[in-house]
Amino acid sequence: KNEVEQSPQNLTAQEGEFITINCSYSVGISALHWLQQHPGGGIVSLFMLSSGKKKHGRLIATINIQEKHSSLHITASHPRDSAVYICAVRGTYKYIFGTGTRLKVLA
Amino acid sequence: DVKVTQSSRYLVKRTGEKVFLECVQDMDHENMFWYRQDPGLGLRLIYFSYDVKMKEKGDIPEGYSVSREKKERFSLILESASTNQTSMYLCASSLSVEAFFGQGTRLTVV
Numbered sequence: 001k002n003e004v005e006q007s008p009q010n011l012t013a014q015e016g017e018f019i020t021i022n023c024s025y026s027v028g029i030s031a032l033h034w035l036q037q038h039p040g041g042g043i044v045s046l047f048m049l050s051s052g053k054k055k056h057g058r059l060i061a062t063i064n065i066q067e068k069h070s071s072l073h074i075t076a077s078h079p080r081d082s083a084v085y086i087c088a089v090r091g092t093y094k095y096i097f098g099t100g101t102r103l104k105v106l107a
Numbered sequence: 108d109v110k111v112t113q114s115s116r117y118l119v120k121r122t123g124e125k126v127f128l129e130c131v132q133d134m135d136h137e138n139m140f141w142y143r144q145d146p147g148l149g150l151r152l153i154y155f156s157y158d159v160k161m162k163e164k165g166d167i168p169e170g171y172s173v174s175r176e177k178k179e180r181f182s183l184i185l186e187s188a189s190t191n192q193t194s195m196y197l198c199a200s201s202l203s204v205e206a207f208f209g210q211g212t213r214l215t216v217v
Contacts, residue, residue, distance in 0.1 A: 030204055031204045031205075033205075033206065035208070040116075040210075040211075042208070042209070042210035042211055043197060043208035043211070044208070045205065045206065045207065045208070048204065048205050050204075086149070086150070088150075088206075090204055090206075093138075093155065093157070093163070094140070094152050094155060094165065095140070095150075095152070095199075095206060097142075097149045097150040097151075098149060099147060099148065099149040100149060
């Protein structure tokens, strides 16, 4: 079993829909990241969380430390949100990554 | 803005060639990482370095080596490239908890 599990693996949505991507982990962490990877490969960090909730524009990330679970929400989704979203947890020295959620938003 | 720069976006090399992937960061970060990314497997740690001339094996170091002669530069070396090293390679750097990623190098070994 992977130490970081994401769901769903693939997601297709219509423009305007509310989207939720989930991440569960089984190890102790100092922080959790949500990353976005567009076609072509470059990765951008969207959020770093150690507790509670963060919001940036249409993106909201939450984390429940007791349940070892985080969610990334996208409100009013848009085709430009189409990307791979990756959950990563920070242990002592290194990061452990989920396999990513491929999101496609249709116009 | 922190910048992590990888020297090439796309690279095609022949089997048996020695390949150098370079990564430079401009924020004086101590920690630097090399990952490879493969479909269905996510990002896997190859090597990391927490200081100049210091290196630690990650989860999949076989077939790779690294060099960190200066703080800003972390090089990944494929001594003799093989087709199973065809992958996307990503470099990252961090000072403490937050990581910053490069744009990735898509390496094809033919």
